[in-house]
Amino acid sequence: MSEKIKITIDGKECETIAGEYVLNVARANGIFIPAICYLTNCSPTLACRLCLVEADGKQVYACNAKAKDGMSIVTITENIIKERRAIMEVYDVNHPLECGVCDQSGECELQNYTLEMKVDQQHYAIKDTYRPVKHWNFIHYDASLCIVCERCVTVCKDMIGDAALKTVPRGGDKLDKSWKEQMPKDAYAMWNKLQKSIIGAVAGEQLDCTWCGECISVCPVGALVSEDYHYTTNSWELNKIPAACAHCSAACHLYYETKHTSIENPEPKIYRVTNEFHYQPLCGAGRFGFDFENRAKRDKEAFDRAIKAFEKADTIIFDSYITNEEALILQRLKEQRGYKLINEDALRLKTFMDNYSLYSGQSLYSADVKDVHESQFVVSIGTALKSDNPRVRYAFNNAVKMNKGGGLYFHPIKDPVIESLGKTVVPVYHKPLREEAALYFILQEFGNKEKLPKYIVEYLNSLMVTKTKEEEVEVTEKVVEVVEETVVDKKTGKEKKVEKKVTKEVPKKVKKPVEYKVSALYDMLDAPEDLMDKLKKVLSKAQKFTLILGEDLYTHPRAKNLAKLAGLIDRFTDFEVMLIPPKTNSLGVALICDLDEEGGEYTIGYNAKGDFVLSALGDGDLDMPALNQQEGTFTNIDKRVVPTNVALPYEGYVLNDLAKALGVSDKEYTIEFTKELPQEKGYKPIDFDDLPNEFFNDGTEHRGYRLENKKVNLSRKNIEPIAELPEFNGTVIYRCEPVLQFSPFTNKAHQLRSKGKLYASETFLKEMDLEEGNKVNIQKDNITITTEVELDDKIGSGAYVGTFDPSIDTKSLFDGYRFTEVKLQKV
Amino acid sequence: METAFIIETIVKILVVLGLFSALAGFATYVERKVLAFMQRRLGPMHVGPYGILQVLADGIKLFTKEDFIPQGAVRPIFMIAPVITAATAFIAMAAIPMFPEFTIGGYTVRPIISDMNVGLLFVLGVMGIGLYGPLLAGMASGNKWSLLGAARTAIQFLSYEVVTGLSVLAPVMIVGSLSLIDFNNYQAGGVGNWLVWKQPIAFILFLIAGFAETNRTPFDLLEHEAEVISGYATEYSGMRWGLFFIGEYANMFTIGFLVSLIFLGGFNDLWFIPGAIAILLKVFFFIFLFIWARASWPHVRPDQLMWLCWKVLMPIAVVNVVITGIVMMFF
Amino acid sequence: MSGLEQFQDRNVSQNYYRVKIEPYPKTPWEKFKRVVRKSLKPDLLIGLKITLLEMLRFNIHTIQYPKEKLPVSPRFRGIHRLLRLLESGNERCIGCGLCEKICISNCIRIDTKPDENGRKIPTEYTINFGRCIFCGYCAEVCPELAIVHGQEYEYASEQRAQFAMKEDMLTPLDKLKEQKEYPGFGAPTPAADKLIKKTPLAY
Structure with a gap:
């Protein structure tokens, strides 16, 4: 994009592109410049002023100073040390001394920088302002802990796009002018700004957003925390397990953080999900929908029944919430025992x-x-x-x-x-x-x-x-x-x-x-x-x-x-x-499995309906591990094979056990299939344990590997013009999951659990003369589904139903296309 | 033989057996108490008043404890070894005149089971046989510590047997008899007649050898805990171990009586004290001395023990005998 | 020197003296001389005298344990106690989990939750006394003086379940008055106030 230039930071020559922020260059080259308010991939806020550096003898802020060729940066001078220390002291003014109970304690940037700047004495003081706690649905905002770095505001606006947060007046005392002479310039300016503002919701008292919870993640202190996680444990007690989110095809990088459930129950439990917010955001489903595990025990009888069912069956229906390795096992089952593999969404993606x-x-x-x-x-x-x-x-x-x-x-x-x-x-x-x-x-x-x-x-x-x-x-x-x-x-x-x-x-x-x-x-x-x-x-x-x-x-x-x-x-x-692959691993399934269009007579359903059901939801004939209990890989939207790890133990049988019993697999562990994924589709013969799963300091993603893009012979046939298709006349509904839901798995998570409904926009409700909470019959052909209506103010027209609630069979309303014409009747 | 003599002997045997078994038990109590007091402790306090019933409790414990024989042990020998110790200890007492003659209901009792003319030789001989107890026990246990203890038994007992014999030879030469009653009678007539004044060196040598023969500190090498766990008795428990214990205490009494009889005037009346009480006092003094020495002195090394025996005590004993002989010959 | 001064005086070498060890005899004659010297010098008898005098003095030091007990040092590390605030009777523990973290035998566990006032409270607290080594780190690290080592040292038990839940260690509400403010292990030093740099206040 831009030309390559060289700048010098603390005597180290760093290569970068023109226009890159100095802070990012430093980080990419492993040089430490303190900064609280800056977020990679977002615009500089200039709230904390900690990233003060000297560029060619002039003091600038590294987060918004653009690199110019030949620039020489010094990150530490005497004045900068003074400024930074004063800034940290100001941040500590009236910050409650409740590190003992604070959820962020141990990973708190305020703690870290206070120590880093060697603050051992406080010189500044101002009368504190009453700042009440706010409960925003999943999010707990303790304003008294807030240091108004505005990272939440920035991420919400620049990254997420909800722009649901803003700074609002704090209502505190005005900063005494006498401080101006007594303290360093930048620290005073920063304090002046800090003393005037606090974070608030744009919509007023309640937060109006899509609940991604990224603000929780970016908060450097314990001001924004998940209501569910709040005060349940200390961060240092948690086991960070790097994994890939199993809910959608983005397969975002996340950490499942586990600990024993309680004193009485030593079983590990996921307490929260965190992400590398500098490099990749995470949506609310990933952040709050983590406990979809299937706590199953080894059931030998069910396993024997499953083997019998497999011997009888000729078809396997499955959805795409499986790993690449499982997909490969299914493909092997097809190759060696002749099952038909049915997976609608992956087949459509494949055809496309x-x-x-x-x-x-x-x-x-x-x-x-x-x-x-x-x-x-x-x-x-x-x-x-x-x-x-x-x-x-x-x-x-x-x-x-x-x-x-x-x-x-x-x-x-x-x-x-x-x-x-x-x-x-x-x-x-x-x-x-x-x-x-x-x-x-x-x-x-x-x-x-x-x-x-x-x-x-x-x-x-x-x-x-x-x-x-x-x-x-x-x-x-x-x-x-x-x-x-x-x-x-x-x-x-x-x-x-x-x-x-x-x-x-x-x-x-x-x-x-x-x-x-x-x-x-x-x-x-x-x-x-x-x-x-x-x-x-x-x-x-x-x-x-x-x-x-x-x-x-x-x-x-x-x-x-x-x-x-x-x-x-x-x-x-x-x-x-x-x-966009429709489900988590649709792309992987489409590439690995040789899918069939029509099924046979006796079907095994894997997380799908069938005559014998293997289910990771725990409602089938034989239990399977959920995706947070499995290690394996997904092929995500980035055409990347990303590894995921076991967050919670699983004691029951896995698909590989079935394949072994059927003589199809000779592997002890499912992940031994990772290196056998089909190379003709772009996969590489790399062992699971050799797959990296991290981000480098410069933001480059090192998770698994990218699929190889192969050349395909071009077709010479002409593309057809726009076809005249019959238009929908009646009521049209859409098949779509509400925000925070993707599948029955997200719906299993205790924070997200909800009942499937007809989600309608305000205009739709008016048109149909419905009100929120009404029960309606949705009719198509001879299928009738009764459900409640809920207002979704995040759509401007139309209505939709989701498939995340298996108790209502909304799938049968649609024959392929995501829009369908139905009759609505108020009950 | 007369029936009365048989009955008398049996009664004496039973009395000696019962009395000394009980005394052995009581001596343990006394030992524990004395040791405790010397070490600023109280000793047993909980069973009975001032812990007096501790002996009984220990006895019950020893009797009711499982009779345990290790797998690698030679069973018959392992089982019989403690009996040898106890038996020889008691048999040795057969030739010891405990008290002066007394009369019960017109019947004169001589408090000696068998007054033989080689009484001293018999006592020393039987006590010498006593070494088979620990020796066999140690060899039969199938345990390294036991074997070491047995080896120490052999060298210690055999070596000091020589010192005992040689040291007592000089008094024998003076008295001209091996009967202990003759010894007693020789010293009749007051403290001045005690053999200890004529044979002080023999007295000290005999006393030292007595410590070694009874396996007491500072010569308790056979079962020194810090070196060989419990020596020959490592594998023993219950009453079998108890028998070793009784044997050891019986031997202490035997030595006490022997020293009193040979050197300290035996059961002759002492000033106003009647002879029976006098000898008891002397014996108990030696028992106390045994305990006292245990509280005060550290024990010696095996090599020092041997060095002391063969290079110091034995030559002195021999010289003593020779000088005694020369003195007797010329004066 | 008083006892404390003596304790604080770490220069103990002044009280050291060298034990004279005579050279080991080499010739048999020297050895013989040594034996004579050692035997005739009343070493053995002095030993006997000392023990006999001790017995006669009857200066007994035995504490008859279950009947008599020695007072325990305030710095003794016995069974832990969870203390309450004297004024309100509230638990002192704020559930910070530092004791759980610092415990080197990993025997402390704590469950917390926010209470109805939004404060963090420990719902359950347990120390596995089967594993506790009574190192005192937990009391040392506790910022609230909530967990301290008590004076109790008789903690044998037949049941593993008795090692030990919160209610066993927490001062019962009716015994609040008996709770002693703890001067011992883990308490701030008397001079702690002086060592703290004061924070300016704008009130």
Whole structure:
């Protein structure tokens, strides 16, 4: 992107790119500069002023000073030491001495820096202000512990995109001016700001957000903690187990932190989940939905029954909440015992990817989440981003905020969260089944017309229609005016007035009908015609483009054609394409398993319905370990094979035990399959224990390995034009999980447990004459589902049902496509 | 033989057996108390008044304890060894005149089981046989400590047997008899007639040898805890161990009587004290001396023990005998 | 020198003296001389005298233990006690878990939760006295003087369950008056106040 430069920090020569913040350069090179308020990938707050350094003899803040070639930085001078110590003393003013009970104690940055700056005496004082504790749902905010570093505010705005937090007036005493002479300059300025503000919710008393809890994670002190974790243990007692989140395809890096349950119960329990917030955010489902384990015992009889069932069965139905290794075991079962493998979502993804490959020339899609972070322009089509993959949404927001970027959001359901990302993100709320038009729209607006295949260009041209509209046109008119002038007579020296005629040109606005050409795609998508004008400023600077495609497309009746268009976009536009795998390991299953379309007569269900059910939820015929009880790998959205580890013990049987009993596996442990994952699909023969799982100081991700992207022969067949599909007439509902839910596993977690409902927007409730709490019958064909209605203020239109609650069979309402037409009846 | 003599002898045997067994027990109590007092302690206090019934409690314990024989032991010998110790200790008492003659209901009792003319030789001989007890016990136990204890038994008992014999030879030469009653009678007539004045060196040598023969500090090498656990008695418990114990205390009494009889005027009346009481006082003084020495002195090393025996005591004893002989010959 | 001064005077070498060890005799004659010297010098008799005098003096030092007990030093580390605040009767323990962390035999466990006032309280507290080595670190580290070592040293028990839950160690409410403020192990030193740098207050 930018040219490489060299700067010197404390005598160490560091290579970096121009425009990088000095603090980041230092961190990447292992040089310590203290900083509390700065968050990687977010904008500098300049709240703490600890990162004071001397650049070429001038004091600057490392978090917002950009590196210039040849710059020389000194991180410690006498004055800086004084400033930093004073700052830490100020932070300690009126900070409650309750480290003994504080949840953050032991990993508290205030503690650490107080020690680091060797604060052993307090010189400053001011009257304390009453700052009450606030309970924000999952989040416990103890304002008295808050040091107003604003990391929560920053992360909420720059990373998450909810912007639900802000600083509000503290209401404390004004800082006495006499301090100004007594203390270092920056410390005084920082104190002055600190004394005036405190953190509050934008919405008022309650927090209005999507409950990612990232603010808990970033809080350097114990001010923001999880209500569930609050005062239950000390952080140093916890065992940090690095793992991958098992809820969605982002498979974010996280730590399960475990300890014995209680004095009476020595069984380990997960107390909380933490993440490396500098490098990767985590959504609420991952953070709060951790205890979905299946505490099962070894049941030999059930195991024997399972073996019998396997001998009888000809089909295995499974979902994608499994590891790559388990997928490989299933594939081996198929290869050696001839089972049919059924997995709808993975099969759809696979079909989509196969068709995509034919036109993009590569076996895998091209973008990953990091690309989204780095993009200046992001387009999302066919996915309810905030529910389907929160991390991609965070990346989208981050791109908009940090890169001054923009984007387009194509979806039938209005989403206020996306709308709030910024003015440069233009939502296009089209009707369901119009996704094809959206893809053509991308080709139309962003495609390189010279390179695109001729038939596509011709087709796009054929969609151009001529329209007229009234436009204000500026017309210049000549106007003659009489002006009086005062002229001094040269001879007489007297003044006299003379009238003159002056002709002037005056602009005038006139409405006129103007003919113009526009693509019919705008109408098809209900897109505003000035869309591209709004984005003009962003696009003029945009260098990197990412297209996010979601599950709506894979389930679309014309999924194959959509996939081909996506492939074409990848090849002929600046866009890099990213597909969101619908479930945690859909991509892995799609790559590893040879899936079948039709099942047989007797089926084994693995976390799915079948004649004999293996279940990690604990409700099946034979228990299986949940994903926080397994070690193995996932293939995540980044096309990366990421390892996950055992957080909680599991005593029952695992899939490998079944495979061993059936003579298919000769491995003792499931992870011995890791190095046998199919190399022709891009996997590498690396042992599980050799897979790294960490981030480096410079933010590079070292988790597992990336799949190899293979070349695929291009197809020469023409892509079909937009097909006329029958429109939905009646009530349309969407299949989507509410925020914080992904699957029955998230619903098993005690903090997230809830009942499946019909989630409706306010407009939908009005239209249908419903109120929150009403019971409704959802009817389709001969299926009727009775459920409650709940208002979801995070959608602007429409209604949806989730599949996370297995007690209501919402899946049967949908035949593939995520929108369906139903009849609603108030009960 | 007369019936009365048989009955008398049996009664004497029973009295000696019962009395000295009981005395052995009582001596343990006395030893513990005296040791305690010398060490500023109280000793047994809980069983009975001032812990007097401790002896009984220990006896009950010893009798009721499991009779345990280790797997590697030679069973018959292991079982019989303590009996040898106890038996020889009591048999040795057969030739010792405990008290002066007295009359009960017109019947004159001589408080000696068997007044033989070689009484001293018999006592020393039987006590010498006593070494088989610890020796066999140690060899039969199948235990290294026991074996070491047995080896020490052999050298210690055999060596000091020589000193005992040689030291007592000079008084024998003077008295001209081996009967202990003759010894007693020789010293009749007051303190001035005691043999100790004529044979002070023999007295000291005999006393030292007596400590060694009875396995008492400072010569308690056979079962010195810090070196060989419990020596030959390591594997013993219960009443079998108790028999060793009784044997040791009986031997202490035997030595006490022997020293009193040979050197200190025996059961002759002492000033106003009747002879029976006098000898008891003398014996108890020696018992006390045994205990006193244990409280005061450390024990010697085996090599020092041997050095003392063969290089110091024996030559002195021989010289003593020779000088005694010369003196007797010329004066 | 008073007892404490003597204790604080770490220069103990002044009281040392060298034991004279005579050279070991080499020739038999020297050896013989030594024996004579040692035997005739009343070493053995002095030993006998000392023990006899001790017996006659009858200066007995025995404490008849179950009947008589010695007073225990305030710094003795007996069975732990959990103390209460004298004024309110509230538990002193704030559940900070430092004792749990510092315990080198890993025998302390503590369960905590927020109470209805939002304060952290220990719901259960246990010390496995089967494993405790009475090192006193827990009392030393406790910032609230909540856990101290009591004076009790008779802690044999037949049941493992009696090693030991919170209620066993916590001062019962009705015995609050009997609770002694602890001068001993883990208590701040008398001069602690002087050592602290005072924080300015704006009130």
